[in-house]
Amino acid sequence: DAEITQSPRHKITETGRQVTLACHQTWNHNNMFWYRQDLGHGLRLIHYSYGVQDTNKGEVSDGYSVSRSNTEDLPLTLESAASSQTSVYFCASSEQEGTEAFFGQGTRLTVV
Amino acid sequence: DQQVKQNSPSLSVQEGRISILNCDYTNSMFDYFLWYKKYPAEGPTFLISISSIKDKNEDGRFTVFLNKSAKHLSLHIVPSQPGDSAVYFCAASTAGGTSYGKLTFGQGTILTVHP
Numbered sequence: 001d002a003e004i005t006q007s008p009r010h011k012i013t014e015t016g017r018q019v020t021l022a023c024h025q026t027w028n029h030n031n032m033f034w035y036r037q038d039l040g041h042g043l044r045l046i047h048y049s050y051g052v053q054d055t056n057k058g059e060v061s062d063g064y065s066v067s068r069s070n071t072e073d074l075p076l077t078l079e080s081a082a083s084s085q086t087s088v089y090f091c092a093s094s095e096q097e098g099t100e101a102f103f104g105q106g107t108r109l110t111v112v
Numbered sequence: 113d114q115q116v117k118q119n120s121p122s123l124s125v126q127e128g129r130i131s132i133l134n135c136d137y138t139n140s141m142f143d144y145f146l147w148y149k150k151y152p153a154e155g156p157t158f159l160i161s162i163s164s165i166k167d168k169n170e171d172g173r174f175t176v177f178l179n180k181s182a183k184h185l186s187l188h189i190v191p192s193q194p195g196d197s198a199v200y201f202c203a204a205s206t207a208g209g210t211s212y213g214k215l216t217f218g219q220g221t222i223l224t225v226h227p
Contacts, residue, residue, distance in 0.1 A: 031212055033213060033214070035217075040219055041219060042116075042118075042201055042218050042220050043201065043203075043215075043217040044217070045214060045215070048214060050212070058214075092155075094212060094213035095212075097212055099161070099212060099213060100146060100158045100161060100213075101213045101215060102158070103155030103156045105153070105154055106153070106154070
């Protein structure tokens with residue numbers, strides 16, 4: 001079955017370190033997204049991509065970057081981790097002209 | 113500015129009764145609305161959606177109602193079951209143009225269904 005997987009599921013890192021969260025999908029979806037979930041805010045869009053070599057900033061993109069070198073993967077990099085980036089991160093994908101996004105299981109990141 | 117709002121952080125209902133979850137939005141450009149369900153330690157899963165050209169969409173026990181003039185939508189679950197206990201997120205999108213899959217979420221409502 002096609003799926004979307006995130007790794008690691010849990011990560012603890014120190015302030016100032018660079019961290020990369022992986023996202024891999026086997027649906028062959030062109031559209032991929034990164035969201036963060038925080039209490040009181042729901043899910044907020046960090047970055048998104050509509051295809052290889054395409055990346056776009058979302059609502060809360062400061063301090064994050066993404067790259068899209070193939071259809072399957074959209075890694076999220078925190079350039080210099082800050083305590084404010086402690087959150088649960090979700091990757092999602094959708095079809096070319098689809099609106100329903102399918103989510104991974106999430107990565108809980110703690111910055112100490 | 114929160115463009116999609118779920119003003120009830122939590123809702124508690126008895127098994128077999130109706131659950132009604134509410135959502136309000138401010139952006140009149142939104143033309144597609146979705147509900148997601150989320151269990152602890154899992155990702156959100158798509159539940160049901162509605163296009164702005166409709167005012168109702170039904171799927172089994174789940175019905176979503178859209179009132180465009182009031183910028184309000186609601187999710188009805190009938191009858192409610194203990195397995196429905198989860199966090200429910202309302203989301204909105206502009207389905208056309210270059211916004212495919214970009215969702216704006218509400219804060220979520222924790223639904224607890226008591227046996």
